[in-house]
Amino acid sequence: MADFEPRIVAFCCNWCSYAGADGAGVGRLQMPTNFRIIRTMCTARVDPEFVLRALSKGADGVIVLGCHPADCHYIGGNYRARRRIALLRLILEQYGFDAKRLRLEWVSASEGEKFQNTMTEFVNTIKALGPTPVQKEVN
């Protein structure tokens, strides 16, 4: 268990968080490499099905990153996303997941440092939670 390296899917919105991640990279900020970024145009593009699919395929955690409230490129996309993610967290809890496996965070284009901190923190959370409880399908 000590050498458990989680696999994390990070959905980043094109306008803020992806640029934020880029900024973190350009600034050479050190952070764990356990996550794979998927760029979406907006957090509202992240269908809960994406998250469930990631979890069903063995992701240990999913993080959705978007523009700060009132800062969405599409005006209201992140408001919708946060409602969906909140509801999805309730559903994941009902499944028996620890809701901490799904996280929503706001990272703007200039917040490379926040991106670094968020990802480090999230990776540590998932490491503490252990591997995903989803079992590989038998058939």
Add this chain to the structure above:
Amino acid sequence: MSFFDRFKKKDNKKEEPKVDNKEKFAVKKDATAPSLCGCGAGKTAESVEANYSKMADLGELLPGAPPGGKINLAIYWAAACGGCDVSILDTNEKILTIGDMANIVMWPIAADGKEKDIEAMEDKSITVSIISGAIRNSENEHMAKLLRKKSLIVVSYGTCACFGGSPALANLVAGGSKEILNYVYEKTPSTANFQKDYHPGKPIVPQTKCTVPEGDLTLPTLFDTVKTLDQVIDVDYFIPGCPPLQESISQLLKAVVDFAYHGVALPPKGTEIGVTQTSLCDQCPRHKEFRRITKIYEPFQVNIDPDLCLMDQGILCLGPATVGGCNARCTRAGQPCRGCYGPTLEVQEHGASAMTAIASLFPVLDDDGTIGEDQIIDIMSTIKDPLGYFYAFTMGKSLIKMAVKEKGGQ
């Protein structure tokens, strides 16, 4: 004279020409497959009425036995309530003439065919097997596999067979079959008292095998997860619905009749019979306004406006995520859609689809830019039991099919 012969029309009694058995199922090249969907893929918006699923035209009554002799028909129920079997009787007087077309070799609810009779038949000798219900125990699985072996066409009939239906909600019991049996036989008030009074300290629970003086008695094994029919066997057609509509059944019947009598090609494999290309909202006659949900009501808590969309009235309806085909019977009657017809054709996750739609209907608040995530969770918590609500009928087909258990980390 068989029971069904009494209902035969006189002018249908003339002998049908015998056809060589080899040509019995030869498909005519020029014959076209009948359109089974309520609206074809290439259809434009002709009229709203055209969107409604209609009864297939079966003519007056079926014209006696098919040219190649009667076909074999098997109807089986797995983990089902029996409503699907009853819905087959919804074909009204047509059900009586089905006896002219087919020998019903198995129908546990109504006819006397047994497992050994099916086993004695040749492979592929049953033309159509209609199987309703989810696969929940070893007997269900065995019979589904047996019927698949003996049948040309297997139809997954009803929501339980197609998507798991309400039996599949049992997948959310973390302890699986053991916990379920334990609860049912030892914990419910009636059984707990019974066990306490009659078998104190040693509750009687069903065993898969039991030896009595006359020999061994066996019971099927309950599975930990409820499966859909197509997760166990290869399925040719799907008819969703809880139960499927009369219109869907008539369309299936028409396809089978055309195939058996005229050699018309069957629809492509995997077709969902009796559904439209669009969501239920398209068939629902209610007037949609600016749908925003600020407070959720159950249907009994409000006087439902008969013309206004149920979402506008604060009643959660799964219509936006559910495929059309049922002619919106529930919403017409003032009850919200619970999603028994399953997801639209391109979607796998019915629940996630419904959840996406409904979560977006909660309006953006004036102070939405400043409130924290906890408040959003409070708002969304007004939906009680979201997992059970959004996946009421489709748990068996969802991406995460069963309850999980966190093991804890470092």
